[in-house]
Amino acid sequence: MKEKIVVKDLYKIFGPRPKHALTMLKSGVSKDELMEKTGHGVGIADVSFHVNEGEILVVMGLSGSGKSTLVRCINRLIEPTAGKIFLEDIEITALTKKELREVRQRRFGMVFQHFALFPHRSALKNVEYGLEIQKVDLAQRREKAMQALEQVGLKGWENSYPSQLSGGMQQRVGLARALALDPDIMLMDEAFSALDPLIRRDMQDELLTLQDKMHKTIIFISHDLDEALKLGDRIVLMMDGMIIQEGTAEEILAHPANEYVQKFVEDVNLSKVLTAETVMKKPGEVASYAYDGPKAALWKMKQAGISSIFVQHKNKLVGIVSADDASEALKKGEMNLKNIINTDITKVLPATPALELFTLLGENSPLAVVDEDDRLKGVIIRGALLAALSEGAQNNGSV
């Protein structure tokens, strides 16, 4: 995977003499002391990370954790105090004003928490803005702007003014304004945080759909773990201006780096109500050890649209058979599942907390949920578990 953006040892200190404060900070003065003695606030301290091409990286943290400052440092809306930022082989932090303006025009699209649409311009004119300042001619920029509006499902609304649009629609305009420039990087600063929960979920889904087609490199700022889990290919967790954990959703859920993350993870999703039983799916088709051969097993898998099937014997779960093995056996002319059954399966009880499931889940094999009598009650697969967790948390949050 190609590294699109690399951030190295980034610092941002607010105050009249940031360089001086930086030396003090590096020499071991604590942030609180620095604030008290010199009146300098530390926005970001010693942050390094990278963003891969085509991925969604979610930077998550509570308010005041420095995440918005961080994203603004990347396109230098906020000038970093120290450190380097690279976009491929361009060193963003070394650009002159004019070069920076060009990079902003061609490479970065930005979406804001409160939309930041210009109220005196219609939706279309808002979307055109980026092209207009690049002096693209009228016909061409109209066309591109219309395309972008169409992409976000706002065809027919181009002459409305922001005040006439709902929050969700306004943010679609905001998204279109960024897309119209066809940037390769999107900076999204709490883009969906100001929307109500239902609309927010729609917008998240839509962003994922768009991303499937566009493959942009997206840096998404959020204070919401559910959003981070849903959108992020990788997640960077921030606290007090520092990165405290970086990893995939599973890594963070399963191995919280410290108490703070642990609390975050518990607070948001774990809602301890969620157990294996609540996140599992009905088993659907199950093969019978006694009666089914490879052919029947394959047929059942095909019916259910799955790639492996649990096998029961006398109402007890005995193992799992994969489609590959079954078709292999079929070619050899075997009549039963004896040779291909894999009895090494992970079973969990319905009451197992959902968080523990992560550690048990393998890369490809599903988890079996069984009752005390080893009877198969349900199946847990990875994607479904993540989805259920994030939805469960949202439902909990809204009750």
Added chain:
Amino acid sequence: MDLFRIPVGRVIELGLDLITEHLSFATKAFSGITESGIRILVDAMMFFPPWALIAIFSVLAWTLSRKKSVALFTLMGFFLIWNMGLWSPTVSTIALVLIATLIAMIIGLPMGILAALSRGAYRVIMPILDVMQTLPAFVYLIPAIPFFGLGAVGAIFATVIFSMPPAIRLTCLGIKQVPVEMIDAADAFGSTTAQKLFKLQLPMATPTIMAGINQTIMLALSMVVIAAMIGAGGLGGEVWKAIQRLEAGRGFEAGIAIVIVAMVLDRIMQRLGGKKEPV
């Protein structure tokens, strides 16, 4: 207690003398331009018979304010003024106010923009505005006489200084009030400072700037009346005459005429600023 008296007054006088002596070419040029400006405007307005001009003003009030009531008020108010025999001084007062406002805007808007965009300029301009606004208005009349002599030009000079601060302040305020996120958006898409100013900040600041211009007009009107003391003429001149002759009735008539002009200008400007009428 007469140990040492700091010579504030003397220093200022010396400074003013210096300006009068060495910058007379500038003051003369200003005089010439302003005088001809006033003359052209007054001549143009006096070219029409009063009833025609009143009709023109009423239609103008209607189209600018889009309200029948404002037009009707203009019509009746100006007829009353005409009827009281104050038409000619009213016209010259309106001319003085318009010219003074125009000059105040030409200087004030760029100053306001500068103050909004540059911290340094802000720090220099704001204290000067404080002084301009708190110094008693009469004080400006004194240097106006050596600079421009008695008459309309001196009055305009004093009026511009007195009425300009709100135009500068509110222009600056309007620009600074644009939400940070929008400024960020304009920057994030790579706008130059000028693009940001003309495509975002000024359009968003327009209502506030209009409110500033409205205040400038009102202040100009009040100052033009005071400036009658140095021979500006107009409605203020009528009031001044009435004071000297102790003619209360005449004085109030001129006063009422000033109120009518003020209300007409105010209502029209409020509408232009896109603001609702105060309830």
